[in-house]
Amino acid sequence: MHTSEISSQPAHGRVTAASSNRLIMLAIVIVLVGSCQGRAQSADSHVDVGAHYSALVLGDPGQARSGAGGWFTYQLVRGIALDADVSVFSSENATGGRVSQALIGASLGWRGQRIGLFGKVRPGLVHFSNRFIAPGIVCIAIFPTPESCLVDSTNLALDVGGVFNLYPTRSSVLRVDVGNTAFRFGSHKPSADWTQHLQVNIGAGWRF
Numbered sequence: 743m744h745t746s747e748i749s750s751q752p753a754h755g756r757v758t759a760a761s762s763n764r765l766i767m768l769a770i771v772i773v774l775v776g777s778c779q780g781r782a783q784s785a786d787s788h789v790d791v792g793a794h795y796s797a798l799v800l801g802d803p804g805q806a807r808s809g810a811g812g813w814f815t816y817q818l819v820r821g822i823a824l825d826a827d828v829s830v831f832s833s834e835n836a837t838g839g840r841v842s843q844a845l846i847g848a849s850l851g852w853r854g855q856r857i858g859l860f861g862k863v864r865p866g867l868v869h870f871s872n873r874f875i876a877p878g879i880v881c882i883a884i885f886p887t888p889e890s891c892l893v894d895s896t897n898l899a900l901d902v903g904g905v906f907n908l909y910p911t912r913s914s915v916l917r918v919d920v921g922n923t924a925f926r927f928g929s930h931k932p933s934a935d936w937t938q939h940l941q942v943n944i945g946a947g948w949r950f
Contacts, residue, residue, distance in 0.1 A: 779938040781905075787807060790815045790907075790915050792947015796829040798841070798923070807841060813917065814865035815849065823903075825849040825862055827943070839872030843923075845901050858907035868899040868925055876927045898926040901941065912949065919943035 743798035791814050798807045811829030818824060833840070847864030873892040875881055881891035903921020910916065923941040928934035 786818045789950040790817075790917075790947055791950070792917060792945050794827070794829075794913065794917065794919070794943040794945025796831070796941065796943045798829070798831055798843075800838070805833075805836055805838075807833055807836065809841070810942075811843075813919070813943070813947070817853075821851055821853055821860075823849050823860075825860075825864060827864075829943070837872070837874050838870040838916070840870075842869040842871075843867070843899060845899060847901070849905055851905070853907070854910050858909070860905040860907070860920065862901065862903055862905055862919075864901040866899045866901070867896055871895075871898045893927040897928070900924045900926075900936070903941075909949070915947050915949055917943070917945045917947065920943075 747798040749883045791812070793812050794810065795807045796811055798809065799805075800807065808831050809831035811827055813825075813827035815826075816824040824846070825848060827844075829912045831843075843866065845864040845866035847862060849860040849862040849900075851858065851860030853860075867937045870893065873895060875887065875891050883888060888920075901921045903919070905920075908916040908917045920942050923939045924936040925939065926934050926936050
């Protein structure tokens with residue numbers, strides 16, 4: 743027998759039709775400007791690929807993890823790119839066990855000859871090898887733990903943040919990636935909340 747409590751949070755505002763239209767128009771302008779710049783700079787490399795060290799601070803269950811992975815970007819137009827990465831945190835003895843994460847989305851910003859500054863939005867999935875009691879759930883200490891108290895093995899993820907690139911040569915890149923990675927534990931439940939986690943990636947790669 744168990745008791746569960748899931749906290750809910752009220753919506754903080756609405757997006758009106760007028761503001762939505764403005765955002766759409768702004769996005770169109772950004773894409774058009776980026777396309778013009780991209781055609782003018784067609785000699786730029788279009789693919790970056792590399793490896794990184796990753797640090798993930800889990801607010802729930804409250805642990806810092808170290809891991810490794812790889813990243814890939816494909817420049818659609820100058821300053822706008824498809825951005826993806828995969829990271830694995832292999833602490834089997836920690837709560838949640840091994841954590842595997844895959845993200846893919848877009849980055850938008852400024853890219854010069856030596857440096858680049860970008861914002862990023864990347865949805866994806868996070869997988870835990872061991873299930874644990876979900877954040878916000880109060881569960882009676884019995885064994886085995888009731889299924890309704892545990893997080894799903896695979897959950898939705900959303901990474902929002904910034905990227906700094908340094909280009910030492912025409913064919914190499916150093917990348918620092920800092921973001922707020924949110925997990926939605928119990929993604930199949932309408933009442934599931936997002937939890938926020940700091941993640942920092944530092945890596946190096948090649949440009950093609």
